[in-house]
Amino acid sequence: MRHQASQPGFWRTLTNALLLKADFYENAHNTPKNHRLALTIVLLAAVSHTLGSAVILLINRAPVQVLFVALLFDGLSIVVGYYFWTFTIWKVGQWLKPIDPSYSDLLSPIGFAYAPQVLNFLTLIPLLGRPIQFVLAVWSLLAVIVAVRQALDIRTRQAAFICLVGFPIIQGAIGLIQILGQRVVDWTT
Numbered sequence: 001m002r003h004q005a006s007q008p009g010f011w012r013t014l015t016n017a018l019l020l021k022a023d024f025y026e027n028a029h030n031t032p033k034n035h036r037l038a039l040t041i042v043l044l045a046a047v048s049h050t051l052g053s054a055v056i057l058l059i060n061r062a063p064v065q066v067l068f069v070a071l072l073f074d075g076l077s078i079v080v081g082y083y084f085w086t087f088t089i090w091k092v093g094q095w096l097k098p099i100d101p102s103y104s105d106l107l108s109p110i111g112f113a114y115a116p117q118v119l120n121f122l123t124l125i126p127l128l129g130r131p132i133q134f135v136l137a138v139w140s141l142l143a144v145i146v147a148v149r150q151a152l153d154i155r156t157r158q159a160a161f162i163c164l165v166g167f168p169i170i171q172g173a174i175g176l177i178q179i180l181g182q183r184v185v186d187w188t189t
Helices: 002-006 010-018 022-026 032-059 064-096 103-112 115-124 129-152 156-188
Strands: none
Touching: 010 022, 010 032, 010 103, 010 115, 022 103, 022 129, 032 064, 032 103, 032 115, 064 103, 064 129, 064 156, 103 129, 115 129, 129 156
């Protein structure tokens, strides 16, 4: 029973990640269970993001085949963004601090930092979609900064620099995919 209590479940993990608890990220080692939990959070973030896009595409009366392709790219953009951002953080972290964790060691803490993106379905709220999306993006950025600070054992300023290198690229790519999806819908209708 004691062993179970030391390993938090999904909801407790999600809550700790959302609250940006430094000790949680400090102990987010890349065990198989943590890696599965982190990947689950990233996949839920992708589904949540895709849900928001699906409603918009349905309102715009996208043809079914366009809808599925657009949603596939939308969901994949979140997952690929996670791996790319982790890679960017790892490479810049290596440059700043040669003795650091491996790429795979960063996957769990950064995956947990995607927890705010699980709430991305809230972007469906009329007139509040973009502000909510912005708040969730900043919240995720702050979570990744905490995760990187703890994983690399560096100062907050260094962690912020490392994370900010890839952040605009990720946000731009996701925005571009959304724009392209909308253009395809406009073109096919």
